[in-house]
Amino acid sequence: MNKNLVxxxxxxxxLAVFHNxxxxxxxxxxxxxxxxxxxxxxxxxxxxIITHFVLRLKPSIAMKALFVWFLGxxxxxxxxxxxxxxxxxxxxxxxxxxxxxxxxxQDTDSFREFREPIxxxxxxxxxxxxxxxxxxxPILVGFATYKSIYPAYQEPVELRTVxxxxxxxxxxxxxxxxxxxxxxxxxxxxxxxYKDSFPxxxxxxxxxxxxVTEGGTIFFQNCHYCHGDQLNGIGMFxxxxxPTPANFIxxxxxxxxxxxxxxxxxxxxxxxxxxxxxxWSSSMPPWEEHLKTDEIWKVVLFEFxxxxxxxxxxxxxxxxxxxxxxx
Amino acid sequence: MNFRLLKPxxxxxxxxxxxxxxxxxxxxxxAVALIAVPSTVFAAVPDGVKKDLLEKGxxxxxxxxxxxxxxxxxxxxxxxxxxxxxxxxxxxGTFKIxxxxxxxxxxxxxxxxxxxxxxxxxxxxxxxxxxxxxxxxAVVEFVKTLVQDRDxxxxxxxxxxxxxxxxxxxxxxxxxxxxxxxxxxxAGKEIFTKNxxxxxxxxxxxxxxxxxxxxxxxxxIVAADWQQCWNFRGARRDxxxxxxxxxxxxxxxxxxxxxxxxxxxxxxxxxxxxxxxxSLCPRKKIDLLTNKPIPxxxxxxxxxxxxxxxxIDDPSWQSPDTDDRIDAPxxxxxxENPKRxxxxxxxxxxxxxxxxxxxxxxxxxxxxWSEEEQAVYYLVEYHLRFLSDDPEYPDxxxxxxxxxxxxxxxxxxxxxxxxxxxxxxxxxxxxxxPKDYSATAAPKPEGYQLDVSVExxxxxxxxxxxxxxxxxxxxxxDSIYKxxxxxxxxxxxxATEGExxxxxxxxxxxxxxxxxxxxxxxxxxxxxxxxxxxxTILKPALPDSLYYMPPIMAAVFVCFQGWVIWMxxxxxxxxxxxxxxxxxxxx
Numbered sequence: 006m007n008k009n010l011v012x013x014x015x016x017x018x019x020l021a022v023f024h025n026x027x028x029x030x031x032x033x034x035x036x037x038x039x040x041x042x043x044x045x046x047x048x049x050x051x052x053x054i055i056t057h058f059v060l061r062l063k064p065s066i067a068m069k070a071l072f073v074w075f076l077g078x079x080x081x082x083x084x085x086x087x088x089x090x091x092x093x094x095x096x097x098x099x100x101x102x103x104x105x106x107x108x109x110x111q112d113t114d115s116f117r118e119f120r121e122p123i124x125x126x127x128x129x130x131x132x133x134x135x136x137x138x139x140x141x142x143p144i145l146v147g148f149a150t151y152k153s154i155y156p157a158y159q160e161p162v163e164l165r166t167v168x169x170x171x172x173x174x175x176x177x178x179x180x181x182x183x184x185x186x187x188x189x190x191x192x193x194x195x196x197x198x199y200k201d202s203f204p205x206x207x208x209x210x211x212x213x214x215x216x217v218t219e220g221g222t223i224f225f226q227n228c229h230y231c232h233g234d235q236l237n238g239i240g241m242f243x244x245x246x247x248p249t250p251a252n253f254i255x256x257x258x259x260x261x262x263x264x265x266x267x268x269x270x271x272x273x274x275x276x277x278x279x280x281x282x283x284x285w286s287s288s289m290p291p292w293e294e295h296l297k298t299d300e301i302w303k304v305v306l307f308e309f310x311x312x313x314x315x316x317x318x319x320x321x322x323x324x325x326x327x328x329x330x331x332x
Numbered sequence: 333m334n335f336r337l338l339k340p341x342x343x344x345x346x347x348x349x350x351x352x353x354x355x356x357x358x359x360x361x362x363a364v365a366l367i368a369v370p371s372t373v374f375a376a377v378p379d380g381v382k383k384d385l386l387e388k389g390x391x392x393x394x395x396x397x398x399x400x401x402x403x404x405x406x407x408x409x410x411x412x413x414x415x416x417x418x419x420x421x422x423x424x425g426t427f428k429i430x431x432x433x434x435x436x437x438x439x440x441x442x443x444x445x446x447x448x449x450x451x452x453x454x455x456x457x458x459x460x461x462x463x464x465x466x467x468x469x470a471v472v473e474f475v476k477t478l479v480q481d482r483d484x485x486x487x488x489x490x491x492x493x494x495x496x497x498x499x500x501x502x503x504x505x506x507x508x509x510x511x512x513x514x515x516x517x518x519a520g521k522e523i524f525t526k527n528x529x530x531x532x533x534x535x536x537x538x539x540x541x542x543x544x545x546x547x548x549x550x551x552x553i554v555a556a557d558w559q560q561c562w563n564f565r566g567a568r569r570d571x572x573x574x575x576x577x578x579x580x581x582x583x584x585x586x587x588x589x590x591x592x593x594x595x596x597x598x599x600x601x602x603x604x605x606x607x608x609x610x611s612l613c614p615r616k617k618i619d620l621l622t623n624k625p626i627p628x629x630x631x632x633x634x635x636x637x638x639x640x641x642x643x644i645d646d647p648s649w650q651s652p653d654t655d656d657r658i659d660a661p662x663x664x665x666x667x668e669n670p671k672r673x674x675x676x677x678x679x680x681x682x683x684x685x686x687x688x689x690x691x692x693x694x695x696x697x698x699x700x701w702s703e704e705e706q707a708v709y710y711l712v713e714y715h716l717r718f719l720s721d722d723p724e725y726p727d728x729x730x731x732x733x734x735x736x737x738x739x740x741x742x743x744x745x746x747x748x749x750x751x752x753x754x755x756x757x758x759x760x761x762x763x764x765x766p767k768d769y770s771a772t773a774a775p776k777p778e779g780y781q782l783d784v785s786v787e788x789x790x791x792x793x794x795x796x797x798x799x800x801x802x803x804x805x806x807x808x809x810d811s812i813y814k815x816x817x818x819x820x821x822x823x824x825x826x827a828t829e830g831e832x833x834x835x836x837x838x839x840x841x842x843x844x845x846x847x848x849x850x851x852x853x854x855x856x857x858x859x860x861x862x863x864x865x866x867x868t869i870l871k872p873a874l875p876d877s878l879y880y881m882p883p884i885m886a887a888v889f890v891c892f893q894g895w896v897i898w899m900x901x902x903x904x905x906x907x908x909x910x911x912x913x914x915x916x917x918x919x
Contacts, residue, residue, distance in 0.1 A: 035465045088620075117914070127900045139893055147886035154878050158869050160630040161841050163743045203394040205403050225399035225411035230681055230688070234400070234457045241455050242678035244622035247629070247864045275682070276747065285745040285752070286865050290682040311395070 012064035015056050016072055023049045024083070046084045050076065066118040070109045077101035165248060166281045168262070177272045177293050177301075187265040189316075191216040191299075191306045199310065220307025223300050231288065236312055246288040253312050260314035267305045267316075272298075373433070373495050373594075377487040379440035381476045389474025392467045397475075400455065405478030407549075416689035417454045418551055422475055425482035426548060426587035429566040432492040434584035434592035437482055439494065443472045446566065452623045453563025453693075495582045498599040500575065502607075508615045509572040510659055512607045520608030523601050527593060533558060535777065537612045540717040540816030543771040543852075548587045554717055555590075557816075559653075560693060561613035562624050569620055572613060574606035581605060614653030616674060625694075628673035631844065631868040633699040633708060640702045640709045642809035644819050649711060651698055672696045672713075675846055677861040683749050683794045690861035691850040692716060695729070701826075701838070701870045708836055708870065709809070710822040712846065717816055718771040719780075720851025728849040729820055730761035733834035735790055737842060745843045748865050749858070750791035758834045759789040759797070759847075760806045762820050766813050771852070779814025790832040794858040802830030826870075838870040 023045075031045035053072070056062070064072070081089065081097050089097070109119040126134045174183050194213045202211060204218040225234075231250035233240040238252030253259050259267060269277075275287025292301055309316055393401075400419035402408040407421030420427070429446045430438040447468050448460035459468060476484045483490060502512050524530070534540035537558030547553040556564060565585075567576040581602045584592035593602065616625035641648050651669045652661045661667060675697055679690040692714050701708040712729055720727050734746050735758040746755035766780035788804045791797045805828045810821040826836045836842065846863045849855040906912045 124900060124904075127897055128904060129897075142893065143886040143889045146889040147882035150882040150885040151878065154875060154881055156871055156874065158630060158632060158841075158871065160867055161743075201391065203391075205398060206394060221399055222410040225409065226414055227681075229399075229411060229455065230679070234396075234455060235459075235462045237462070239457065239621055242681065244619060244624045244627075245676040245678035245862075245864060276752070280744070283743065283745075285747045285755070288678075288682050288748070288864065294683070295686075 008062050009064050009068055011060065012057065012062040012068060015060070015062065016053065016075075019049070019052060019056070020079070023052070028083075042084050042086060046080060065122065066109055066115050067122050070105050070119060073108070074102060074105045077105070163283065165283045166279075167248075167251075168266075169279050169282045171266050171269050175269045175272060177268075178298050180298070182265065182268070184263070184265040184269055187268065189264045189268075189302050189306055191220075191302050192264070192316075196306075196310050196315070200313075216303050217307050217310045219300075220303035220305070221311070223296065223304050224307055227292075227295065228304065236308060247286060248283065250288070253308050253314070256314070259308055259312065259316070261317055263318070264302075264305050264309075264316040267308070268301060271296075271301050271305065373493045375491055375493055376439075378432075378437040378484045378490050378492055380485045380487075382473045385470040385473040386477060388467070389470035389472070392463065392471040393474045396459070396463070397471065401478075405475065411455070414688040415455050417553070419455070420587075421549060422478040423480045424548065424587075425479040428585045428587065429579075430583050430586070431494050431497075431579070432583065433495060433594070435586060436492040437479075437484060437490055439492065440472060440476075443475065444468060447472060449566065449568040451565040452568055452571070453560075453565060458568055495579075495594060496599065497575065497578050497582055498603060501600065501603055504574075506570055506573060507618065508658055509574060509610060510615070512574075512611065516604050517607050517611045519601075520604035520606070520611075523597060523605050524608055527596060527605075529605075532589065534717075534816045535775065536815040536817075537609060538715045538717065538816030540715075540775065543718045545589050547589075553588055557715055557717070558609045558612045559614065559715065561610065562618055563693065568623055569618070571618060571623070572610055572615065574603060574610045577606035577609050578602045614655075615658045616655050617658070624676060625674050627676045627866075628671070629866055630841075631673045631675075631697050631699060631866055632671065633701045633710075633868060633870045634668075634670040635871055635873045636700045636702045637873075638702065639705055640700045640707070640823075642709075642821065642823065644711065644810045644812060644821055648700070649698065649821075653696065670698050670700055672698050673866075675863050675866060677714075677846070677848060677863050680749065680847075680858055680860050680862045684858040687855060687859045687861065689853075690848075691853055691855075692848050692861045695846050695848065695863070697846070699868065703873075705825075706827070707823055707825045711819065712822065713817060713819045714848060715817055716813075716850060718852050719766050719769060719813060719818075721765070721769060721771065722851060723765060725851040725854050725856060726763040726765050727818070727851040728761055728763045728847075729818070730759050730847040731822060732791075732845040732847060733758045733760075734843055735832040735834060737834050737837075740843075745865055746791075747793070748845055749862065750794045750797055752793055753796075756832060757791040758800075758832055759787075759791055760822055760824070761787040761789060761847075762808050762811070762822070763787060764811060764813075764818075764820070769813075775815065777815075779812050782811045782813055782818075782820075784808045784811050784820070788830075788833075797857075800830055800832050802828075802833065805830065805833060836870065839872055841867045841869055844868045 027048075028042070028045055031040050031048075032042055033040055057064075078098060078101075081094055081101075110116040122131070125131050126138055129135045171184050173185070174181050176182070191213075193216075196213075199207075199211065199213050199217065202214045202217075204214060204221050207214040208218040209215065224232075229240050230242045231240045231246065232238055232253065233243065233250075236253040238250045238255075240250065243250045251258050270289070272291065272293045274289040274291035275284050276291055278284035278287060296304075398409055400407075400409040400411045400415070401422065402412070402419075405422035407419045409419060412419050425437055427438040427443065427446070428451070430436070430442045432438055432442070446456075447463075448458065450456045450458035463471070502516070504511050530541055532539070532541040532545065532555040534555070539555040539557040541555055545553050545555065561567065561571040564571055564576055564580075566579070567573065570576070578599070580590065581597065582592060582594045582599070584590050597605065618624065619626050636648070643649070647665055648669060650666045651672045652659075652666070653672055654661075656671070673696065675695040677690060677692050677694050679687040681688060695712055695714045698711040698713075699709060710731060712731070714729065716727065732748075732750070734740055735751070735756040740755070744755070746752055746757045750759070751757035762784055763786075764782040764784040766782055768776075769780050786804060786806050786808055788800045788806055789797050790800050805824050807823045808820060809823045810819075812819050824836075826838075828835070834842070843865045844867065845865050848861045849859070850861075855861075903912070907914055
C-alpha cells in the first residue's frame with residue numbers, strides 16, 4: 006500500500022479521533038497540570054511521530070510540509086486559548102507558512118522533492134490530478150475575478166497608540182504636577198501587606214484600606230460601566246465603544262505604568278490624548294470634570310490593590326521588589 | 333402584581349404537625365407519587381451551608397462582590413443607585429436563576445451557575461473565568477449566610493421542588509438553534525396568546541406591555557425584550573437556546589413579577605412557547621467576551637435604480653434582522669435589499685450630566701441612496717418599551733456627521749460626543765410624540781403615527797450645541813411606533829448649501845454616529861444614549877465588467893496553464909537530453 010496514503014490516513018483519522026474523543030478529556034473544567042489543551046497537543050504530535058516511526062512511514066516532503074503546516078493551523082485555530090483575533094491569526098499563519106517553506110526549501114534536494122508531485126501533476130504523470138487541477142483553476146480564477154470586481158467594502162482599519170508619550174507636566178484643578186516625580190499621596194504603605202484585608206470592614210482600622218475602600222467606591226460608581234466589575238475592560242457598556250476600554254488585569258496596561266501616568270490619563274481622559282491616540286473616539290471622560298484630585302489618586306490606588314499589580318517605579322526609595330515587570 | 337405561589341399545601345400540614353416522622357412519610361409518598369406522573373419534579377432540601385468554606389468565601393465576597401451587593405448583602409453597595417437593574421438583595425433569599433419551584437430557595441448548583449456565568453444584560457459579570465473554582469464554591473456558601481429571612485440549613489420548612497424541564501424536542505444545536513418546525517413556533521404563539529404573556533412582554537415580545545411594574549423591593553422593573561435575547565439573564569454565550577426560556581417559564585423569576593407557569597402549561601407546551609420566543613430573536617454573531625452581537629461597523633448604503641420609496645412598509649425596505657450569513661432569507665424579493673446594521677448603544681457617561689441607565693441597547697440602521705434623486709435615506713429603528721407623553725420631553729433620535737467632512741485629514745474626526753471646538757458636527761435630530769398614545773392603555777396593534785419635527789444642529793462640543801442658521805434640508809419622510817419599536821426614515825440630498833451641512837460623497841467612508849433620548853426618562857441634551865463613530869459608505873451600482881471580466885480572466889488563465897505545461901515539458905526534455913543540468917542556472 007502506498008505509504009503516503011497510509012501516512013495521510015494516520016494523520017486524518019488520528020486527528021479526528023484525537024479531536025473528538027481525546028480533546029474533551031484533556032479540557033476538564035478545572036484545568037490541571039497534565040489535563041490541559043497544550044499537553045493534549047503535545048500528545049497528539051507525539052502520537053504522529055511515534056506512529057510514523059513504528060510503521061516506518063516516510064511520507065514525501067510535500068506531505069510532511071502539509072502536515073506541519075496544518076499542525077500550526079490546528080494549534081492557532083483550536084488549541085491556543087483564549088482564541089486570538091483573526092487578524093493575529095492570519096499574521097501567525099503567514100509566519101508559520103514562511104517557516105514551513107523555509108524548511109522545505111533549505112536545500113535543493115528537499116526542495117526538488119517537494120516540487121516533484123507538483124511537476125508530475127503539471128506534465129500529466131498524475132493524469133487525474135492534472136485534469137482536476139486544470140479544470141478547477143480557471144473556474145477559481147473566474148470566481149476570484151468576480152469577487153474582486155464585486156464592490157465590497159470593509160471597514161477601514163485604524164491604528165492608534167495605546168500608551169502615548171505622557172507630557173512632562175499636567176495641570177489638574179489648578180495645580181501643576183510634574184509626572185516624573187509625582188507619587189500617589191495615598192500609597193502610604195506597601196500594598197502586599199493588605200492582600201488579605203477587607204475593604205469596608207478594615208477601613209476604620211487600617212488607613213491604607215480606608216483609601217482602598219474609598220477608591221473602590223468611586224470606581225464602582227463611575228468606572229465599572231466600561232472597565233468592568235473585574236477591571237478586565239468588559240463592563241456593561243464596553244462593547245459599545247471603540248477603542249475598547251483598557252483591561253487592567255492585563256500585564257500590558259497598568260502593570261507597566263507609573264501611577265503618575267495613570268493620574269494624567271484619568272484626569273485628562275480621551276480629549277487629553279494626542280492625535281495618534283484618536284482622542285475623538287475615546288469614551289474615557291476627563292475625570293477632572295467629575296472627580297476631585299484626591300479621588301483620582303484613590304481610584305488609582307484601588308486599581309493596583311484589586312488587580313495585585315504593582316505600579317512601575319524607577320528605582321526610587323520605597324520601590325517594591327518585582328515591580329519592574331512589564332518589559 | 334405578585335404571582336409568587338404559596339407554599340404547597342402539604343408543607344403547611346407538616347408544619348402544623350411538626351412531626352418529622354410523618355413528614356418523611358409524606359415526603360416519600362409524594363416522591364413515589366411524583367415518579368408515577370410524567371413531567372415530574374422531585375422534592376429535596378436545599379443544600380446546607382458548608383461552614384468550613386465561609387472564611388474563604390468571606391474573603392472573596394469582600395474583595396469582589398461587596399461593591400455592588402453591599403456589606404450585609406442588601407444589594408446596596410456603592411454602585412447600586414446608579415444601576416438599572418439594581419444588584420440583588422440577598423437578605424430575603426430571592427434568587428432569579430433556579431431549577432427549583434417559584435418562591436423557593438435555589439439549589440447550590442444554581443447559585444454556582446449564576447456566579448460562574450453572570451447575568452447578561454445586567455452589571456453582574458461572569459466570574460467563571462476570573463475566580464478559581466474553589467473561590468466560587470466558597471463565595472456561594474458565604475452568600476447563603478447573607479440570607480436572613482430564609483435558612484438554607486432549615487430542612488424542616490425549606491424543602492424545594494426541583495423542576496423537570498424535559499429535553500429539547502427538536503434536537504436543535506447551538507449557537508443559533510435554527511430549524512424548529514414552523515408549526516411548533518405557531519403553536520407556541522397560540523399558547524403565548526392564551527396565557528396573556530403579552531400583558532407584560534408586549535404583542536411582539538419587546539417588553540412593551542406594562543409600564544408600572546415593580547420588583548419585590550418596590551423598584552421599577554421592565555419585562556424582558558425577547559428580541560434581544562442576548563440580554564436574557566442566565567443565558568451566557570448561549571442566548572438562542574430555548575432551554576433558558578423553558579427554565580424561566582417553569583420556575584418564574586423570584587423577586588420579579590414573572591410568575592411560573594408550570595401548572596398552567598405542560599412541559600411540552602413550554603418548549604413550544606420557548607420556540608416562539610426564540611424565533612423572535614434575530615440571529616447575529618455573538619461576541620463571546622461581551623455576550624452582545626458584534627456591531628456592524630460599516631453601514632452600507634445600497635445604490636437604488638430610480639427613486640427610493642419613502643414608505644417604510646414598502647418591500648424595498650424589508651430586510652431581515654437576522655444576519656443573512658447565518659440564515660438566508662427565503663423571500664427572493666428582499667434578497668438584494670440593504671442589510672440591517674446593528675449599532676450598539678450605551679449611556680452617555682463621559683461628559684456633563686451623565687446617563688447611567690439608558691433605555692435603548694441598540695439601533696438598527698438600513699440605508700439606500702438614489703443617483704436620480706441625488707439623495708440618501710437612512711431608516712433608523714430601535715426598541716423602546718414606552719414613549720413619552722410630555723411635550724417638554726419628547727422622544728428623539730439623531731444621526732451625527734462631521735460638519736466639515738472635506739476638511740478632515742486621515743482618520744481624524746470630531747469628538748464623538750457632539751464635536752469639539754475645532755471640528756464641528758452636523759446633527760440631524762428627529763423629535764417625536766406619538767398620537768393618541770397612553771403608555772398604560774393596551775397598545776394599538778396597528779401602531780401609532782408620530783408627530784415628528786426635525787432639528788438640524790451644529791455641535792462644537794456637548795455644551796456648545798446650536799441650531800443651524802441655514803435652511804433645514806433634512807426630512808423625515810415616514811415614521812411609526814408599533815409594538816415597542818420606533819422607525820424613523822431620514823432623507824437628505826447629497827449636496828446642500830448650508831455652511832455646516834455635511835456634504836455626502838459616494839464611494840467614500842464617512843464617519844457617522846447615533847444618539848437617542850428617551851423622553852419618558854426625562855432624557856435631554858447630553859443625557860442620552862450614544863454610539864461610537866461608525867462608518868457609512870454609498871455603494872456604487874454594480875459595474876458591467878462584473879459580467880464579462882470573469883470569463884475573460886478564466887480564458888487567459890487556461891492559456892497560461894497551457895504555457896506552463898509546455899514550459900515544464902520542455903525543461904524536462906532539456907534535462908533528459910542533457911542540455912541543462914538540474915538545479916543550475918543555464919549559462
